[in-house]
Amino acid sequence: METFSLSLHGSFKFKRFNVPSHQTHPKNGDLARKIIRYRKQEGFVDCASLVEDLGRKKKPHLAHQLVNTVKSEGLLPDNSTLCALMLCYANNGFVLEAQVVWEELLSSSFVLSVQVLSDLMDAYGRIGCFNEIISIIDQVSCRNADLLPEVYSRAISCFGKQGQLELMENTLKEMVSRGFSVDSATGNAFIIYYSRFGSLTEMETAYGRLKRSRHLIDKEGIRAVSFTYLKERKFFMLGEFLRDVGLGRKDLGNLLWNLLLLSYAGNFKMKSLQREFMRMSEAGFHPDLTTFNIRAVAFSRMSMFWDLHLSLEHMKHESVGPDLVTYGCVVDAYLDKRLGRNLDFGLSKMNLDDSPVVSTDPYVFEAFGKGDFHSSSEAFLEFKRQRKWTYRKLIAVYLKKQLRRNQIFWNY
Numbered sequence: 001m002e003t004f005s006l007s008l009h010g011s012f013k014f015k016r017f018n019v020p021s022h023q024t025h026p027k028n029g030d031l032a033r034k035i036i037r038y039r040k041q042e043g044f045v046d047c048a049s050l051v052e053d054l055g056r057k058k059k060p061h062l063a064h065q066l067v068n069t070v071k072s073e074g075l076l077p078d079n080s081t082l083c084a085l086m087l088c089y090a091n092n093g094f095v096l097e098a099q100v101v102w103e104e105l106l107s108s109s110f111v112l113s114v115q116v117l118s119d120l121m122d123a124y125g126r127i128g129c130f131n132e133i134i135s136i137i138d139q140v141s142c143r144n145a146d147l148l149p150e151v152y153s154r155a156i157s158c159f160g161k162q163g164q165l166e167l168m169e170n171t172l173k174e175m176v177s178r179g180f181s182v183d184s185a186t187g188n189a190f191i192i193y194y195s196r197f198g199s200l201t202e203m204e205t206a207y208g209r210l211k212r213s214r215h216l217i218d219k220e221g222i223r224a225v226s227f228t229y230l231k232e233r234k235f236f237m238l239g240e241f242l243r244d245v246g247l248g249r250k251d252l253g254n255l256l257w258n259l260l261l262l263s264y265a266g267n268f269k270m271k272s273l274q275r276e277f278m279r280m281s282e283a284g285f286h287p288d289l290t291t292f293n294i295r296a297v298a299f300s301r302m303s304m305f306w307d308l309h310l311s312l313e314h315m316k317h318e319s320v321g322p323d324l325v326t327y328g329c330v331v332d333a334y335l336d337k338r339l340g341r342n343l344d345f346g347l348s349k350m351n352l353d354d355s356p357v358v359s360t361d362p363y364v365f366e367a368f369g370k371g372d373f374h375s376s377s378e379a380f381l382e383f384k385r386q387r388k389w390t391y392r393k394l395i396a397v398y399l400k401k402q403l404r405r406n407q408i409f410w411n412y
Contacts, residue, residue, distance in 0.1 A: 047067075047070065047077065047081050048078075048080040048083070049084075050063075050066065051063045051067070051081060051084035051085050051088055052084045052087075052088070054066070054088060055087060055088030055091055055092065058092055060088050060089055060092045060094055060097075063088045064085075064097075067081065067085055079105065079108065079110045082104060082105055083105065083113075085101055086098050086102055086105070086120065087116070087119050087120060087123060089101065090120055090123035090124060090127075091123045091126075093127050095124070095127070095129055095132065098120070098123075099132075102120070106139065106143065112140060112143060112144050112147055114147055114151065114154070117136060117140065117147070117151055117154065118154040120136065121133045121136060121154055121155055121158045122158055124136075124158070125159070125161060126162075128162070130159065130162075130164060130167055133155050134155075134167075136151070136155075137151055137152065137155055137171075148175075148178070148180065149175075149180045152171060152172075152174075152175040152180060153183065153189075155171050156168050156171050156175075156189060156190075159171060160189055160192070160193030161193070163193070163196070163197035165193065165194065165197055165202070168190070168193065172186075172190070184215040184216065184218065187209065187210040187213055188210065188215075188217060188220065188221040190206040190209070190210070191203065191206045191207055191217065191221040191224060191225060192220060192221055192224040195224040195225055195227065195228040196224070200228065200232060200234070203225060203228055207221075207225060207241075217245060219252055219255065222245060222252065222255060222256070222259075223255070223363065225241060226238060226241070226242075226259050226363060227363060229263075230266070230366040230367050233266070235263045235264070235266045235267050235367075236263070236267075238260075238262075239263040242256050242259055242260045242263070243260075247260065247283065248283065254280075254286075254287070254288050254291055257276075257280045257283075257285050257291070258288075258290050258291050258294060259363065260276055261273060261276055261277060261280070261291065261294045261295070262294050262364065262367050264276060265294050265295065265298040265367070265368075266367040266368070268298060268302060270298065270302065270304070273295065273298060277291075277295065286318065287314075287318060287320070288320065289320050289321070289322075289323060289326075289359050289360060290360050290361040292311055292314070292315045292320060293323070293325045293326055293329070293360045293364060295307075295311050296308060296311055296312075296325070296326055296329040297325070297329055297364065297368050299311060299329070300328075300329035300330070300332055300333040301368070303336065303337055305333065305346075308329065308333060308346075309346070312330075312349060312350070313349070316349065321354075323356075323357050323358055323359045323360060324356045324357065324374055324377055324378075324391075325358060325360045325364070325371075325374060327350065327356075327391050327394075327395070328371040328373040328377070329371065330343075330346045330347055330350070331343065331346075331347075331371075331373040331395060331398065332371045332372055333346070334346050335372075335373075335402060340402075343395075347395075350391070352391045352392035352395070353390050353391070353392055354390065354391055355388070355389065355390060356377060356381060356389055356390070356394060358374075358378075373395075373398055376398055376401065377394045377398065380397055381394075
């Protein structure tokens with residue numbers, strides 16, 4: 001029995017990869033021979049798809065046995081098989097084995113592929129082997145410098161996903177020092193990763209750097225920055241950011257305007273909310289479900305029943321169907337003021353027999369959280385004994401729950 005000892009970089013413990021060097025599982029031997037029979041081409045064998053499948057099933061030892069069986073038949077696995085084996089090892093944490101295959105590929109006539117390099121760096125990033133990613137960049141620079149811009153971009157993404165902001169910055173500096181320009185995707189990636197793992201100041205600095213490069217911030221970048229401001233309750237700063245991006249951008253749909261409305265609704269600045277809603281319509285943007293629900297949640301929390309009903313009428317006029325959030329705004333508004341007997345009036349123009357759905361953009365919940373009816377309904381919807389829920393059934397169950405809770409309260 002041959003034992004491979006492996007030490008992972010970072011905080012990972014030693015792993016041992018036990019693979020029989022002389023004995024091969026009969027089943028794997030049969031599989032390998034079938035592959036040889038049907039995929040033999042000029043002395044090479046392609047069994048990449050099977051190796052990939054074994055990697056996904058967390059069985060790198062079987063992939064190792066399979067490739068060894070191919071070699072024992074006097075044939076060589078082709079480059080696609082070796083790439084699959086390398087990724088199989090890396091994805092399962094066997095770094096030394098992956099490095100051996102990587103060196104074998106480099107010493108062959110293998111043409112480096114950005115996709116393979118990206119997958120390998122992602123695998124190393126997930127297990128904290130960041131030095132290996134840096135090593136890949138160095139090896140690519142010696143072997144095929146034309147791939148460096150793309151490889152740098154992928155490496156920055158790998159570091160960013162794991163919150164390695166310093167490594168991300170160092171890689172960018174090295175990239176620029178070699179004369180490569182920073183593209184829009186990389187600039188936006190910096191904003192996203194700083195919004196997740198950095199401070200507010202670092203995120204704003206990354207945005208300023210993107211602006212100076214004359215690249216536009218993309219949809220994901222805008223959402224990342226906005227989520228950070230919402231999480232920090234920086235509603236005014238969110239509004240300033242959105243105006244700086246430019247509310248007239250048509251390529252983003254209603255995203256910018258909806259977030260601007262949310263920046264006022266989050267602070268319950270109702271007059272400003274109404275004013276900006278009118279400006280949105282004047283600018284040629286048509287309100288969608290999220291637009292209406294931002295206003296509905298604010299009206300509900302402020303017990304502005306008349307405005308809430310007008311908003312529901314407007315939704316109907318615009319042919320925008322309500323979702324669970326909309327129904328929750330009405331139910332919560334009435335029950336919070338102990339107006340349960342009037343709830344039928346509030347729901348009279350809504351179809352209670354529709355199936356419940358949630359189509360509101362999640363950033364609304366970052367500002368307001370979820371209402372009581374919404375949260376309770378989601379728990380009911382996970383209850384499998386009820387085959388088909390409707391809004392009518394959800395409301396009936398919720399009202400019984402509220403009645404029972406009130407009875408228990410008054411008994412004490």
